[in-house]
Amino acid sequence: MTIFPELPEMPAGFVWGAATAAYQIEGAVAEDGRGESIWDVFCRRPGAVAGAESGAVACDSYHRWRDDVELLAGLGVDAYRFSVAWPRVLPAGGGAINQPGLDHYDRLVDALCERGIRPFVTLYHWDLPQALEDRGGWRVRDTSERFADYAAVVAGRLGDRVRDWITLNEPYCSAIVGYAEGRHAPGATEGHGALAAAHHLLVGHGQAVAAIRAASPRARVGITLNLSPAVPAGDTEADRAAADRMDLLVNRQFTDPVLGGGYPAGLEQLFAGVSDLSFRRDGDLALIGTPLDFLGVNYYYRIHAADVPVEQRDPALRSASDIGVRPAPRDGVPTTDLGWPIEPWGLHDTLAELAGRYPALPPVYVTENGVAQVSDGHTEDLDRIHFIAGHLAAAARAAAETTVDLRGYFYWSLLDNFEWARGYAPRFGLVHVDYPTGTRTPRASYRWLSEQLSGRTRIGGTPAGVGRGEEGR
Numbered sequence: 294m295t296i297f298p299e300l301p302e303m304p305a306g307f308v309w310g311a312a313t314a315a316y317q318i319e320g321a322v323a324e325d326g327r328g329e330s331i332w333d334v335f336c337r338r339p340g341a342v343a344g345a346e347s348g349a350v351a352c353d354s355y356h357r358w359r360d361d362v363e364l365l366a367g368l369g370v371d372a373y374r375f376s377v378a379w380p381r382v383l384p385a386g387g388g389a390i391n392q393p394g395l396d397h398y399d400r401l402v403d404a405l406c407e408r409g410i411r412p413f414v415t416l417y418h419w420d421l422p423q424a425l426e427d428r429g430g431w432r433v434r435d436t437s438e439r440f441a442d443y444a445a446v447v448a449g450r451l452g453d454r455v456r457d458w459i460t461l462n463e464p465y466c467s468a469i470v471g472y473a474e475g476r477h478a479p480g481a482t483e484g485h486g487a488l489a490a491a492h493h494l495l496v497g498h499g500q501a502v503a504a505i506r507a508a509s510p511r512a513r514v515g516i517t518l519n520l521s522p523a524v525p526a527g528d529t530e531a532d533r534a535a536a537d538r539m540d541l542l543v544n545r546q547f548t549d550p551v552l553g554g555g556y557p558a559g560l561e562q563l564f565a566g567v568s569d570l571s572f573r574r575d576g577d578l579a580l581i582g583t584p585l586d587f588l589g590v591n592y593y594y595r596i597h598a599a600d601v602p603v604e605q606r607d608p609a610l611r612s613a614s615d616i617g618v619r620p621a622p623r624d625g626v627p628t629t630d631l632g633w634p635i636e637p638w639g640l641h642d643t644l645a646e647l648a649g650r651y652p653a654l655p656p657v658y659v660t661e662n663g664v665a666q667v668s669d670g671h672t673e674d675l676d677r678i679h680f681i682a683g684h685l686a687a688a689a690r691a692a693a694e695t696t697v698d699l700r701g702y703f704y705w706s707l708l709d710n711f712e713w714a715r716g717y718a719p720r721f722g723l724v725h726v727d728y729p730t731g732t733r734t735p736r737a738s739y740r741w742l743s744e745q746l747s748g749r750t751r752i753g754g755t756p757a758g759v760g761r762g763e764e765g766r
């Protein structure tokens with residue numbers, strides 16, 4: 294007999310959700326006037342994506358979105374986090390609005406609200422219009438301004454029903470993985486450019502917060518950051534220093550300024566020789582630190598940081614990610630099929646660290662957490678059930694023991710989908726997708742979660758998209 298874990302008690306009004314992102318699920322990249330994104334172009338670059346795959350078809354959710362809404366309703370979640378594709382709305386990045394692209398999200402939002410599912414809309418989940426990349430992409434400040442214009446357009450159209458907005462998803466990945474490591478679109482390997490990108494993403498975030506609030510005064514606005522506690526791989530001074538550098542690069546480069554504290558001391562030293570940071574302007578920090586309604590946290594794993602001696606580092610410091618740290622495997626720690634250490638308590642530590650570091654921390658949602666298998670047909674996914682339950686137990690403990698005001702958890706992902714440079718092999722879904730046919734098959738984890746969720750009173754969106762449970766908090 295298999296004993297299934299139970300979901301832990303969560304604070305009143307807790308929002309249960311599932312998440313996806315446009316380029317990973319929609320397909321239909323050339324339909325209804327959509328412009329090209331940096332991912333369309335990057336996927337054509339030889340060797341960029343495993344198996345030369347792309348999001349051209351993906352889960353075909355642009356056509357099958359009704360099926361996806363039914364799956365969400367069957368799952369019994371309160372909320373759905375999805376992203377809007379900027380190049381569908383503004384194919385050239387700015388200028389003319391493409392109404393058919395906006396109509397798609399309008400219909401999706403209506404269908405969600407009809408089912409009582411509260412939309413959490415991410416505005417930027419990595420699919421920059423290629424037209425803007427051609428003009429410098431996130432290296433240039435103009436892109437921040439275009440982002441705020443785009444945010445205003447979407448909030449103007451959907452803001453009567455959507456209340457919860459996420460400006461950016463994981464600016465660390467957009468900037469560092471995209472512009473320094475080159476593993477993600479646009480595939481650049483630069484130092485200065487990547488740091489400028491990180492800054493302009495945050496400036497764009499600050500401008501978008503204001504634009505969304507102006508377009509929709511009832512909006513609740515946040516940002517999603519990928520946070521990973523960095524722990525020293527060995528008990529040495531060098532590894533402790535490496536963990537501190539990793540913490541600065543991955544976490545505090547983003548959390549400190551977004552939560553109003555400006556860039557952390559030590560960051561400039563970290564980047565000395567990579568960039569003169571001349572892209573920073575007066576007034577930027579106030580904009581970036583605009584108080585938020587919530588913080589979104591994506592947690593996947595802890596980083597075990599091992600020092601790389603100076604003489605072995607990239608002498609050109611071409612990559613802003615070369616700060617002399619090597620993620621080290623850890624004996625006795627199980628890993629996912631992607632090699633990511635499975636350490637649920639890392640989610641507790643992430644939340645506890647936020648609460649400890651930032652006295653004015655806004656409410657927090659875990660906006661992503663999930664596990665991938667690489668074998669197709671793995672539908673009796675007991676390992677995923679235990680992964681989710683373990684992480685939720687850790688999150689519940691953080692909510693009980695620290696000052697963190699934890700408001701929700703979104704599993705990544707509702708569906709198997711296009712996992713960026715890794716292509717379609719990693720499968721994160723509660724629902725299996727057969728890519729040749731688009732057929733969706735709920736896994737055991739979906740059935741377990743839906744059973745667990747059906748036991749509680751629904752606190753999800755009303756037709757107006759407002760979470761009843763959270764009202765008045």
Ligand code: FCB
Nearest residue numbers: 314462463519705712713
């Ligand atoms: C996160 C991304 C998301 C997905 C998961 C596995 O970094 O935000 O799109 O790819 O990783």
